[in-house]
Amino acid sequence: MINSTHDSTLKSWVDSANDPDTDFPIQNLPYVYFDRSGADGDGGIGVLIGDQALDLTRCREDGLFASEELAEVAWTLQKGAAVSNLFDIDPEALSAFRARLVALLKDDSDEATRSIVAKNLVDSKSVRFDIPCEIGDYTDFYCSIYHATNVGKLFRPDNPLLPNYSWVPIGYHGRASSIVPSGTDVIRPKGQGRPDPEAPPIFGPSRRLDYEMEVGFYVGKGNDLGDTIDIADAEKHIFGLCLVNDWSARDIQGWEYQPLGPFLGKSFATTISPAVVTMEALAPFRVPAFDRGDDYPAPLPYLSDETNAGSGGIDVKLDVLISTKKMRDEGIEPHLISRSNLKDLFWTVGQMLTHHASNGCNLQTGDLIATGTVSGKEDSERGCLLEMTLGGKEPIELPSGETRKFLEDYDEIILRGFCEREGFRRIGFGECRGVVLPAS
């Protein structure tokens, strides 16, 4: 629901939040887990505002959340608490908390309060952002029909999309332990591949390392084992979104994936952006679900309701940039290689969640569910190199004069996401970055 916290005329006394290019104006306020000392120990839940992080634990200790209405949220803001402590709080209570944060940070707040808030701001550059919570289970979907079609074409030119695709939100269990925060280096994995099908497979560093531009969402309230989640209630179980780079070793994946799906081609690293952009902050950017027209069947009833159809989509522009070592050495800015949009997914986040729990699987607070590679219809909207280079056949060209079929050592991939709509303030997701290091 759009409310007064989305008002585009709101300004903050934190100057950097009023920069038109910031991802974190007062209308956004994503949650992060930050660590002040750079090591474990002095950190906890914060919100991002401009180029600052507001330490919510200290704000609480200073009595800024002392009202009864905020008691439940305030209680969770213990020192060192994970952001997931907030995830299963009722949306109404979270909404009241967001309104309170806006009141504290907007430019007409009273001087006395402002001085208390100000001393609890820390420069985002001076702290380390970790993943926001311990992720129990990580699930990865495959919800871009354009991605599925582009990848399918490489293997089955005449029949790219499998018959189940338009009926089932296809997904698989991912590896939770190797989820790392933005900025963590990614070591090129070793593994088995079989470049020559006539010769035995070989074991060594992956030669077809790729990124995947994805979006993840965190489970807020969970469901008990054996219970399901009605599609009409699905979004009550979703707390917020982040960016996900689901790094992929295509040679390992291609050789191992039959018949049980991706495994070591994925589990060496998954990078996430630290900021959790709440569903409430995203309210102005909701759009209808994918238009199936006459081309695809309507979703089965358990995946279908009017609200989902009418506003199940989310308009988030998703940019992928690359920066090679040569580019950095020559002072060339990171280069945009694709821009896709979350709204083009065939399945909505609500449908993913409801489908996931439809067999009684217990989703738990803090689980991360990713969309799969987000690609669009156009060539410029392909969310991984596998699609972009047609499986390594057509290299992309970079401003440094280099080309890439797949990632090379010291390449950095930078994912960005942001929402824009006439009449509303632009909000963003921050970045999800990772540099490829040579195999060890």
Next chain:
Amino acid sequence: MINSTHDSTLKSWVDSANDPDTDFPIQNLPYVYFDRSGADGDGGIGVLIGDQALDLTRCREDGLFASEELAEVAWTLQKGAAVSNLFDIDPEALSAFRARLVALLKDDSDEATRSIVAKNLVDSKSVRFDIPCEIGDYTDFYCSIYHATNVGKLFRPDNPLLPNYSWVPIGYHGRASSIVPSGTDVIRPKGQGRPDPEAPPIFGPSRRLDYEMEVGFYVGKGNDLGDTIDIADAEKHIFGLCLVNDWSARDIQGWEYQPLGPFLGKSFATTISPAVVTMEALAPFRVPAFDRGDDYPAPLPYLSDETNAGSGGIDVKLDVLISTKKMRDEGIEPHLISRSNLKDLFWTVGQMLTHHASNGCNLQTGDLIATGTVSGKEDSERGCLLEMTLGGKEPIELPSGETRKFLEDYDEIILRGFCEREGFRRIGFGECRGVVLPAS
């Protein structure tokens, strides 16, 4: 290494441990997490001895592990501690602890000590056994070549085994949240299936519910992200084994699994036996790895070493029993429907572990890794109904006059495992049970 704790002549003053049929003689001593009150709160790590569980926390409080050699283990035995607290302790220290437990429990222990130990025994029937630890990530392999061939034949009669099978230990990420302890009812999942390929898929209770007889092993010491585990060191990272029933909805699985593998066909429940049988207890039952002869290629070097080849296998007989409601009503005992053996796996537990970490994936203490369905060469050794009934075509007959293609409501599946070898005491795994309840 076989040592004095494996001596078949050892007897315990706990009489039930000397019963020739017990799974838990003094030579076994598997670890469990038990809860005395039946609810959370008064429990912790125990070991099973005969029909009793020994409360290790209380033994520690009573000073029974006060020596310096046992200090590290003793430290982990806090009230309510998970069994995984023991998992990353050095094998030497664990071995010393095992020797101490044997000394406390054997029939020539001194009277004073015995009376202290005795008051810390509780009747296994009076306590609730939970899963032994929080399982971070759960991985399921596919390591029985007989299972892979039997299942492959159903889909590709002329070419049952895919080309990667003999090179890659095939596995996939499973769902950790829905792992439940033996005795938990399993609700029949709902999901999508497409029984008639000419008609749209349908959503409803699974009609092809199956069990899978598997064995799981717990990761002891983990590895850091980016590090790998040498095959020669693999078993140093494995703490012990349990039984796993990886319940499967074959209709959901069959419709959803392409191209990313099993998902909701598996994630509704995985039942594990509570006892963790240590690698040390299993030492007498080690056998050579699968004999590949001239039929299959030698493992690639990263999966190959002499110790693994010579004693990487484990001889564990695995029984599946079924008990239908009618059988229980008529007083008919559970009926043995298959007996397979862990030694017949194509890949060893060490190979699974080394392969899993070969891409730098960080395995963590308490992760559970399962073997996949353990089937053997013979018809009587098929570890799931899908294989046994040839995909539902040939029902099995039960002593009650009933038949089964797949599981029906109120069927109970009971898994058992045990090791026997001339000159050694039989040890067992206890049971892994679950009753199917109707879809809700």
